[in-house]
Amino acid sequence: MRSKRISNNAKHNKRKNTMPDHLYSLFLTKSKILEYKKAGKRIIGTLCNGVPEEIIHSLGAMPTRLLGLSKTTENADLKLPRWLCAYARRILEDGLRGYLNYLDGVVGITSDDTKMRLYSTYTFYVKNNFSYIIQMSYVRSENSLKFFSMELERFAHKLSNHLLCNFNLDRLKESIKIYNKFRLLCKEVCGLRVIDTPKICGADWMKIMLGSVSTLKEDFNKIVEDELASLKDSEGVKDYKLRVHISGADFYDVELLQLIESLGAIIVSDDLCTATGYFSGFVNEGEEPFEDLAERYLSCSACTFTAHPNVSLIKDRIGFIKKEVERSKADAIIILRDKGCEIYGWQCSSIMEELQDFPVLLLDIDTPISLEQYKTRIEAFIESYGD
Amino acid sequence: MAINMKMQEWNPLGYKVLYKELFKRHLARQEELLKRGRPVGWFFSFHPSELIYVFDLVSAFPEQYSAYCAARGSSTDLIDVSLSMGYGHFLCDYFKTTIGSIVKPEKATPPTMPKPDFIIGSRGLCIAHCEMADVFARFNKVPCYVVNYPYWTRDMIGRHDGFTKVPEKIDETYFEYCVASLEGLIDFLEGITGEKMSEDKFKDVFRVAEDTSKLLLEIIRLMMSKPTPGSQREICDLVFVAFFALGSMYAYDFAREAYNLIRDRVKNGVGVVPNERYRLLTFGIMPWHSLTLYEYCERLGATFPANLYVNESVHLVEADKPFESMVRRTIHFTNADYEMIYDVVEGLKEADLDGAILFENTGCRVTSMIIKPLADILEEELGIPSLIIEAPQCDPRIMSLDRAKMQIEAFLETLK
Numbered sequence: 001m002r003s004k005r006i007s008n009n010a011k012h013n014k015r016k017n018t019m020p021d022h023l024y025s026l027f028l029t030k031s032k033i034l035e036y037k038k039a040g041k042r043i044i045g046t047l048c049n050g051v052p053e054e055i056i057h058s059l060g061a062m063p064t065r066l067l068g069l070s071k072t073t074e075n076a077d078l079k080l081p082r083w084l085c086a087y088a089r090r091i092l093e094d095g096l097r098g099y100l101n102y103l104d105g106v107v108g109i110t111s112d113d114t115k116m117r118l119y120s121t122y123t124f125y126v127k128n129n130f131s132y133i134i135q136m137s138y139v140r141s142e143n144s145l146k147f148f149s150m151e152l153e154r155f156a157h158k159l160s161n162h163l164l165c166n167f168n169l170d171r172l173k174e175s176i177k178i179y180n181k182f183r184l185l186c187k188e189v190c191g192l193r194v195i196d197t198p199k200i201c202g203a204d205w206m207k208i209m210l211g212s213v214s215t216l217k218e219d220f221n222k223i224v225e226d227e228l229a230s231l232k233d234s235e236g237v238k239d240y241k242l243r244v245h246i247s248g249a250d251f252y253d254v255e256l257l258q259l260i261e262s263l264g265a266i267i268v269s270d271d272l273c274t275a276t277g278y279f280s281g282f283v284n285e286g287e288e289p290f291e292d293l294a295e296r297y298l299s300c301s302a303c304t305f306t307a308h309p310n311v312s313l314i315k316d317r318i319g320f321i322k323k324e325v326e327r328s329k330a331d332a333i334i335i336l337r338d339k340g341c342e343i344y345g346w347q348c349s350s351i352m353e354e355l356q357d358f359p360v361l362l363l364d365i366d367t368p369i370s371l372e373q374y375k376t377r378i379e380a381f382i383e384s385y386g387d
Numbered sequence: 388m389a390i391n392m393k394m395q396e397w398n399p400l401g402y403k404v405l406y407k408e409l410f411k412r413h414l415a416r417q418e419e420l421l422k423r424g425r426p427v428g429w430f431f432s433f434h435p436s437e438l439i440y441v442f443d444l445v446s447a448f449p450e451q452y453s454a455y456c457a458a459r460g461s462s463t464d465l466i467d468v469s470l471s472m473g474y475g476h477f478l479c480d481y482f483k484t485t486i487g488s489i490v491k492p493e494k495a496t497p498p499t500m501p502k503p504d505f506i507i508g509s510r511g512l513c514i515a516h517c518e519m520a521d522v523f524a525r526f527n528k529v530p531c532y533v534v535n536y537p538y539w540t541r542d543m544i545g546r547h548d549g550f551t552k553v554p555e556k557i558d559e560t561y562f563e564y565c566v567a568s569l570e571g572l573i574d575f576l577e578g579i580t581g582e583k584m585s586e587d588k589f590k591d592v593f594r595v596a597e598d599t600s601k602l603l604l605e606i607i608r609l610m611m612s613k614p615t616p617g618s619q620r621e622i623c624d625l626v627f628v629a630f631f632a633l634g635s636m637y638a639y640d641f642a643r644e645a646y647n648l649i650r651d652r653v654k655n656g657v658g659v660v661p662n663e664r665y666r667l668l669t670f671g672i673m674p675w676h677s678l679t680l681y682e683y684c685e686r687l688g689a690t691f692p693a694n695l696y697v698n699e700s701v702h703l704v705e706a707d708k709p710f711e712s713m714v715r716r717t718i719h720f721t722n723a724d725y726e727m728i729y730d731v732v733e734g735l736k737e738a739d740l741d742g743a744i745l746f747e748n749t750g751c752r753v754t755s756m757i758i759k760p761l762a763d764i765l766e767e768e769l770g771i772p773s774l775i776i777e778a779p780q781c782d783p784r785i786m787s788l789d790r791a792k793m794q795i796e797a798f799l800e801t802l803k
C-alpha cells in the first residue's frame with residue numbers, strides 16, 4: 001500500500017476551488033452552448049470520443065460530446081432495448097424530450113455496435129438538419145490509416161457544404177493547436193491528482209471534464225489557465241484511506257464518484273471515455289492535418305476499437321490502465337461497469353485478469369443509479385484495503 | 388390456446404433430409420482436409436465463404452456451433468462459464484457460448500470445433516465479430532485478420548435491392564477500401580497456407596457460388612407465394628448454407644434440390660398448412676433452442692412467407708464480379724443506416740403480410756436496436772402491427788416458450 005493514511009475521514013480541499021462547480025454548471029445548464037448558439041454558432045453533437053472535434057471546430061461550429069442528462073429513460077426504452085447501456089438510452093431520451101433541440105447536427109462514428117446503431121436510431125427518431133457517420137477502420141494498418149484520413153476529409157467537406165463555409169486547411173491546423181493546448185492543460189490538471197496530497201479529487205476532475213464538452217475549447221482553456229495557479233496552491237487532499245483508480249467507459253455520474261470519496265477514498269486516476277480517455281493523446285501538428293488526425297484518433301489507447309495487425313485489441317487498453325495506475329500510485333481499482341456496456345462487457349474479464357495484483361471492486365451500474373445500493377460495498381472495500 | 392385456433396396438419400417441404408446430407412458432406416470434407424493437414428480457420432457470418440473453398444481451408448463457425456449447442460441444450464452451462472469469467476451478461480450469446488466451450492470443453496456438445504490455426508474477424512455485420520475474433524485468437528494464441536467494411540448509408544450506395552443486395556452504386560472510396568481489405572485477406576490466407584491463390588479455382592468457386600446464390604434467392608422469393616409453401620422451421624437453416632457454405636458444391640446441390648421442392652409446391656398450390664389464416668413476417672436471429680415455435684404458429688394457421696434474417700444472409704453473386712460480390716454480401720439492412728429498411732420493406736409488398744413477429748435478441752445490438760424502427764416502418768409502409776418477443780438466440784432461460792406462445796396467440800387474435 002502506497003497511500004498516505006492519515007486519518008479516517010477524507011477531507012478535501014479546505015479552500016475549495018470554484019472552477020469545477022462552475023464548469024459543471026455549464027454542463028448541466030448548457031448555458032454556454034446556448035450563448036454560442038445565440039451568437040450564431042452552429043452546434044454539432046458528437047456521439048463518441050472517436051469523432052475528431054477539431055474538424056467541426058475548424059468550420060466555425062461548436063462540437064459537443066453528447067452525454068444525456070435525463071435520469072430516467074422511459075421514452076427511449078420504447079425505442080431501444082432496455083438492457084442497452086445507459087449512455088445510449090440517456091442520449092436518446094434527451095433527444096426525444098427535446099433537450100437537444102439546440103443541436104444543428106449529429107455526428108457518429110462506427111466505433112462500436114451500440115454507437116453505430118445509436119446514430120441511426122437517434123437520426124431516425126430525432127430529426128436533425130445534418131447528420132454524418134464517420135467510417136472507422138478497426139486495424140491500424142497503412143491502408144486503414146489512409147482510408148480513415150480520406151474519410152475525415154470527406155466528412156469535413158460534407159459538413160462545410162452544410163454549413164455553407166469553405167473548408168480551410170490552415171484553420172484546421174489552428175483548431176488542432178487549440179485542442180492540443182486543451183490536452184496539455186488537462187494533462188497538467190491531471191498531474192495534480194496523482195501527487196501524495198492530490199490537489200483535485202475525482203468528482204471535481206469529472207466536473208471539469210464535463211465542463212469541457214460544454215464550452216468551446218479556447219474558452220475552456222482560458223478558464224483553466226486562469227485557475228491553474230490557484231489550484232496548484234490549494235492545500236490538497238490529505239486525509240484519505242485509499243488511493244483509487246476508476247475504470248469504465250462512458251460513465252459520468254458525479255454523485256457516485258462523490259459517494260466513493262465521501263467514504264474515504266481518493267480517486268487519483270481513471271480511464272473513463274468521459275474523462276482521461278477523452279483528452280489523452282496529442283495530434284501531430286504537421287503539414288497533413290487529416291493524416292495527423294487519423295493517426296491520433298486511430299490510436300486512442302483508452303478505447304479499444306483499433307489495434308495494430310496481429311495485436312490484441314485489449315492490449316493497448318490494458319497498457320493504458322496500467323500506465324495510469326502506475327503514474328497515480330493507486331492502491332486499488334474500482335470498475336464501474338454499465339450492465340449494458342458492450343466495450344466493458346468484452347474487456348472486463350481480461351482487465352481483471354491483468355490487474356489481479358490489485359484489489360478490484362466491480363460495480364455493475366444501472367440507471368437510475370441507486371447510491372444506497374453501492375454504499376455498503378464501497379464502504380466495505382475501502383475498509384478492507386484502506387487504512 | 389384460444390378456442391377457435393385449432394391446430395392444423397403441418398406439411399413441411401422436407402428440407403430436413405437435404406440438410407442432413409449437406410452437413411454430412413461438409414463434415415466429410417472437414418475430415419479429409421484435416422487428414423491432409425490443411426489449416427483450420429474460424430469464421431463469422433457475412434464472411435466471404437468462397438475463399439474457404441478456394442484455399443481448401445478447414446472451416447469452423449462459432450455462431451453455427453453455438454446454435455448447435457443451443458439446440459442440444461448445452462449453451463446455458465457454457466454461457467454461465469463466460470459470465471463467471473467476468474464477461475458481461477448483455478453480450479452476444481454466440482460469444483458467451485463459444486468462450487464457454489473453449490474454457491470448459493467438457494460442458495460443450497460434441498463434436499466441438501477443431502482448434503483454429505487462424506481466425507478471421509469480419510465487420511460485415513457487427514463489431515462484435517471483430518471483438519469475438521480478437522478474444523478467440525487470444526485464447527487460442529493464433530493470428531487474426533480483420534476484414535473491414537463500412538456501415539452503409541444512402542449517401543454511399545443509393546437504394547439497394549432487399550433480396551439481391553445489388554445497390555444503385557458503391558462510392559469508389561469505400562469500394563476500393565473494401566477491395567484492399569479483401570486483398571489483404573487473400574494475402575493473409577496465402578501466408579497461412581504457404582500457397583499462392585489459384586486464379587482458376589477462384590473463378591470456379593465463384594461460378595458455383597453464383598449458381599447457388601441464384602437458387603437461394605429464388606427459394607426466398609417463392610416462399611412469399613400464396614399459400615406459403617414451406618415452414619420457417621426449415622427455411623431458417625438456410626442461413627448456414629448462405630453464410631458458411633456458399634461456394635461449395637454441396638451447397639449448390641442442396642440449393643438445387645431445395646429449389647425443386649419449393650418450386651413444385653408453388654406450382655401445385657400446396658401450402659405448409661391447409662388453411663393459411665395469417666401471413667407473418669419474422670426477423671431476428673432465430674431462437675435456436677425453441678425452433679418448434681415456428682411449427683406451433685404454422686399449425687395455428689400463421690405462416691411465415693418472409694424471414695428478414697434469412698433474406699439478409701442471401702445475396703446475388705456474380706462470378707465475373709467476384710470482389711463486388713464479396714462487398715455486396717455486406718450490403719444488408721442490418722449493416723446499414725435505417726433508411727435502408729425502406730428498400731427492404733418495399734420488396735415485401737408482394738408477400739401480402741398481416742403482421743410481424745420480431746425477435747429481440749438480448750445481447751445482440753445489431754438485431755435488437757433495429758427492431759423498433761423496423762416495427763415502426765412496417766406499420767407506416769405496410770400498415771401491419773408487430774409483436775416483439777425477447778428471445779436471446781442461445782439462452783432459453785430468458786425466453787419462456789409457453790409465454791411466447793401465449794403472446795403470439797394473443798397477437799393473432801388482434802389480427803382478425
